[in-house]
Amino acid sequence: MKGIYRLATASTIVLMILPAMTEPATAQQLTAKEIITKADEKFNGEMSGYSVMSMTIVRPTWQRTVEFKSWSLEDDYALTLITAPAREKGQTFLKRGNEMWSWNPAINRLIKLPPSMMSQGWMGSDYTNDDILRESSVINDYTHSLVGEEETDGRLCHKIKLLAKEDAGVLWGHQLWWVDKEEFIVLKAELYDEDGYLVRTERGTDLKTMDGRFIPSTIELVPAEEPGHKTVLKILEIKFNVKLAEGFFSQQNMKTIR
Amino acid sequence: MKDYQLAWKNLWRNRKRTLITAASVFFAVFLALIMRSFQLGTYQKLYRDVIESYSGYLQLQNSEYLDEPGLDNGFTVDDSLIVRLEADPEVTAVIPRLESFALAASGSRTQGVMVIGMDPGKEHDGLNLRNRMVRYKLTPGAVASIKSEVLPARSIKLLDLLMNESYTNEEKLLLDLGLSPGDSARYLPMLREHTSFSNGYLNPSDTASAIIGSGLSEYLQAGVGDTLVLMGQGYHGTSAAGLFVIKGIVSLPTPDIDNVFVYLPIEAARWLYAAPGMATSAIINIRNSEDRELFRTQGRLNAVAGGELKVRNWKELNALLLNQMEADNKSGAIMLGILYLVIAFGVFGTVLMMLAERRREFGMLVSIGMQKHRLAKVVSLEMLMIGLLGVLAGVAASLPFVFYGNARPLRFRGEMAKMYEDYGFEAVMPMLQPDSYYLWQVAIVLLIIAVAVAFSVRKIFKLNVINALRA
């Protein structure tokens, strides 16, 4: 499932998929790094799954919605099948590591996507090649510090600052995360460039329980320097812990998956 | 008698002197006109070539498109608007186009390309495709068979260098092979036989056919009949993907475009990019392309188009080219200035000598009672008359050259020609027909004469009669 969320949440938002028990009693004494680590570890550990999502691209003069099904294994493999709109139905994308292939039945061609193709955003959205394919670690590439507590959307959150390490291969200068104290869900994240200017805001809303987990079912990505632009991801269906083998994520499967 | 009559008589009293002085003015005017005519003619041709092979004189676009080209800044074609635009007396046709980028693939190779959705049925759409269809190609097979035929040794050697070259016309084929037009009768039939290239043009109803540049065809190893995959992002980010059969190959002037252009019928492009009924620009063909009229037409059409759509002229569309040409023009003007410097000295020299030669005469006139100011007036009139004579002669002499050079421009041969052609320009140096620049050059020469006159007047007033008589 992590693959889907990679798609959905950029390299930054980490959805905390915790089993019912957490460590509420000791939450207040957790360090910033530990909080982030928990979220990330849980995420990594539980990430095999299946989901159905809809992505709405919003622009000042128009908007467009794409629906797709997604399968993923850990952080490394993901297979996505576009189900709507009709014109794009049947296209599949395969991610293996930091490479991406695309299959389009209309032209009957399997193409390895060069990075230049992706620089405009996947399917026209605000998700870039960097969000989807870059392998950066929220734990190792940043130093973390707890800067306070704030209420966001009616829930009390840890406010954590993630400062990118000097030689880390991440585009951002620093990030601010609002992590829900109870459920360790990242409700809001602000991404800043090295000069300290806000470039992007991400929010997780519509919290609900799906397949036994309490997660945000809507994720919004808002670029800061482009008024009227945003991308909204809605999780329609999700199944965790689906057993998938690496062999599932093959070029052959790209053509036959339904 | 009147001053001017006296002046006129004086002119013909000493014919030699008059003719010599007039001649210097004549040469000045003549040379200046010829040089400027070449310069301006060349610039105009360059502009024309670019305008007529791509941008057109006027284009209708979404107002944002010029700054941010892209499908999302295209516009929906409103037929009633087209009708209203075409109703303008200056407009002959309005032809929409849809352009965008895509990734082209054939076999294992991919290449970024520029896709142009155009109307194959309309001539004069600015693209001139029909004349660019490849007619002859020096394929390895063709080269091998030609080598067994009779050809000058030099041409045989050139064949190897020209392997895989495509040609749209016979003249260039002959030129590249180092054959003169006189040889054409001998060699052309044989060349035609071996190198003829079967090609096809597009129909508006072709939904899945494309014409591509010869360089692109080479790179992708795809020719007529092969399938071309085009993919990219369409309108509003929709996926764009389609299969097209290559129906024809064109040879475009410069490698920059020959390697990356793909032409589709506009309906096919609209389908590919999910942009039904849309265009990124519409070429507006007009009758009078002369600047002043053009801007007036542009103004009128803008009023009709109104709101979100704007009519752009070729200067706005080719801003970079314009910048370069202006730089070139400035250096051309400097060259002209230098010419004038040399000319001015020629005229002055002649005038000075004339004054020197007539010192005694002047001294005589003043001593017998002619007032200096009258003498000055008469001499000035003389010089003006000579000046006018020289100017008229110069203008008259230049006209036949200029008209001829305009109608049948100077053609380059050999290396120079090849260089021009390689850049996609016709190897000619045309002259510009008489225009406002004529008035300018004449004005400048008259200015030079005026200065000479002023100088003469001064000399006369400073004349020391005794010394003059002794001369």
Added chain:
Amino acid sequence: MITSIAWKNVWRNKTRSLTVIAAVTVGVFAGVFSMAAINSSIVQRIDAAVNEELSHIQVNNKEFRSSGDLRDYIGDPGAVISRLEQTEGVTDVTGRIIVRGMASTSAGSSAVEITGINIEKELEMFSISGRLIPGTGSYFGSDTRLNSVFIGEKLARELNIIRYIITPGSLEQLSGEGVPASVTEKLREIEGERFSTEKALTKALAGLLAMKEMKQYGLMIRESAWSYREGSKIILSFLDTDNHQTGAAFRISGIYRTNNDLFEALSVFVPEAELRELTGLNEGQYHRIIARLSDNDLTGSVTPIIKEALPELEVLSWKEIQTDLAMITDYINQIYGMFMVIILAALAFGIVNTMLMSVLERTRELGMLSAIGMNRRRIFVMIMLESIFLSIVGGFAGMGISAAVIGITGKTGINLVKYAEGMEAFGYSANLYPTIGADFFIMLTVMIVITGILSAIYPARKALQLNPVEALRGE
């Protein structure tokens, strides 16, 4: 004897002499200066191409330029390098690793060609280090443990690494440059606001300032708002030798500015060792080996020698890589030739006329000479000698003035910045520094002096036709 008479005649009639001398001087100046101006533009472009971008000779793996594949490196670079070093005319040799990839910042990404270089060696061979924009860092000067990269201004602008901010400092700078307070006050409204592109800044300025103010101060304001944070981060990503996507963060060591937009947008330089580590290329594997010659003019003779010595590799000279440069030189020479023909024609006509008039003026004098027994041939020679003297004096004067003007403008430059945009898109500098080769200089002067002399023949012959009796009688 005739010689001394001729010489004295020259100085007897100052006006006449000075006129002819002036005409020849102007002719020489015209020819030489225009040649220098045209010449310099091209020479600059060629020098830039050779010293900053290409050097003289490139040796590549035969497949490399079309495939761009990392694995198409040169088989035995050691042998190639030593072969090149042994070739006469070659002064320096270096190897480069070339990788095509993407450069990204939080604002976007752009395709680039990443060149791994031997920093010390390249300092000797290329002058790109000298094109560093002051204040943006150094050419790999700082000692960091991070990967460093040297990028072009165009790329920096595209990736929004260069921003535009009106700071208190820039307002001060503008006041110091003479911008009136009325304008700087208006600018306070956008103080501190960051604009990613020049266009965005211009748009904002258009909203604040009047047209006239924009025209007058627009450029200055834009320059003062130019801002760059030293050591900004940029991510370079590319394929490694196992065909996997890889990449790393790089710190910008410095930004360079050339006159070639295309080059600036595509070419980024990193130390060889860093690139090897990331791509997995081994020590000694190079994609390109470059040789520098002691003189541009040796290119034609040395290139074939190297081609023959290295048949299994692709050997190209800068002329073959930038064919348009070679062509333009030829083209310009032709145009210049035509121009000179016209100038010489104008000069000839001018001198003929002046001399003819002068002969007319001297009818009496010449008639006198003829009457006292000077034969025709001698008169002819006398007039010709006068012309020769005048032309030579004019020639020297012309050479002197041209040399002076070229010397001055060669240093200060002729400013065509108004047309910079068009010229720089093609790699031409908007500042002309007229220069001319000594051989051209002399050749042109000689040509013009000869023209002067030849122009005098017709008038001199005319002088011979004078009837001494009529001449003596005067007008």
